Amino acid sequence: MPLLSGEILAAGAVVDVLAGVPESRKRLLQKHGFATPPPVHVRALLDTGSFLTGLHPRVFTALDLRSFDQIEIVTPSTAPNAPFRVPRYWVNLSLVADGQSCPMPDRFVFATDSWHPREGVEALIGMDILSQCFQLLGPDRRFTLAF
Amino acid sequence: MLAEPDNRDKFVLIHGDNVSGVFSDLKQGLEAGLEKFEFSPYLVKRITEHEPPLYFSRNIKCPS
Numbered sequence: 001m002p003l004l005s006g007e008i009l010a011a012g013a014v015v016d017v018l019a020g021v022p023e024s025r026k027r028l029l030q031k032h033g034f035a036t037p038p039p040v041h042v043r044a045l046l047d048t049g050s051f052l053t054g055l056h057p058r059v060f061t062a063l064d065l066r067s068f069d070q071i072e073i074v075t076p077s078t079a080p081n082a083p084f085r086v087p088r089y090w091v092n093l094s095l096v097a098d099g100q101s102c103p104m105p106d107r108f109v110f111a112t113d114s115w116h117p118r119e120g121v122e123a124l125i126g127m128d129i130l131s132q133c134f135q136l137l138g139p140d141r142r143f144t145l146a147f
Numbered sequence: 148m149l150a151e152p153d154n155r156d157k158f159v160l161i162h163g164d165n166v167s168g169v170f171s172d173l174k175q176g177l178e179a180g181l182e183k184f185e186f187s188p189y190l191v192k193r194i195t196e197h198e199p200p201l202y203f204s205r206n207i208k209c210p211s
Contacts, residue, residue, distance in 0.1 A: 024181050032185075049204040068177060068191050072200035075207055083200040084207045090177050108173060114205035124205065 004145040006097030013046040013143040016096040017123055019059045022106040023092065037063045039094070042122040046135070046143065050126035054112040055091075058122075065089050071110060086110045095125070095145070102147055104129070154194045161190040169194070 006015055020039040021029070029036050040059045052073070060067075067087030074083045088110045094103040107129065115122050134146040148154050148166070158176040160167040162184050170176040176191035183189075 022177075024178050028181055028185060047204055049202075051201040052203060054203060054205070066188050068180070068189065072198065073203045073207060074200045075203050075205060077206050080200075086207065090174075106174065112203070112205070113208050114203075124203070126203070 002102050002147045004095055004097045004100055004102045004147070006143055008137065008141040008143055011045060011119060011121055013137065014121060015044055015046065015125065017042050017044045017055075017125070018094045018096060018101075019055060019063065020092040020094075021063050021065065022090050024106075025065075025090075039092075043120055044095075044123035044125045045121045046130060046145075047124040047126055048130055048135075050124050052128050053093075053107065053109040053126045054086075054114065054124050055109055056115060056122035057111040057113055059091075060087075060089050060111055063091070065091065067111070073110070073112075086112060093129075097145075102145070104147075148194045149196060157194050158191050159194050161192070162187065 006013065018039040018041055021036060026036050040062045042055060042059060067089055069088050070085045071088050072083035073086050074080060078084060088108055091107055091109055093107050094101050136144045148159055154169055158170045158173050160170065160176045160180050167183060168179055170179060173191060180189040180191060
């Protein structure tokens, strides 16, 4: 079982994420002789309070990905009957912590610009991913994910 | 699409104004869209009367 560990920072349990184009799109780009955009790095907070994983829109721009649908999202400040509609994307994600990388199957995530410039994170990893791994947050201010 | 009970909770692939297929999971629909329409945008959507909103713990900026 692959394990991923890291330090719990002031911002919480933060991992590095490499977002790339899905394998199928990579094959299509290669078939037409186009270069595959390199993976984009973002820092992401592990957040069991979010149902879905959200990444900064710059990630999808850099990867030249287009949204395939929109979904409705509610946040702490939205009325339940007035959800936001946000674009959803098909991406490939790898989580990285302490020099270890954990590639995952392609994911469906959404674009959101919810980040303060100085907080150092530009993504939340939500329960769509965290529900598929075991999490341990220890008193030694370290976290471990087991996939 | 909803009138056909077999379609419920499957995923429809739409390109322009045309329905291009119904798939049992989202990834199959996306793969089919990529194969048929390559770099042209397409929509893949669950066939359901109502998709419940999902909770996200951060506020989302209103589009300007």
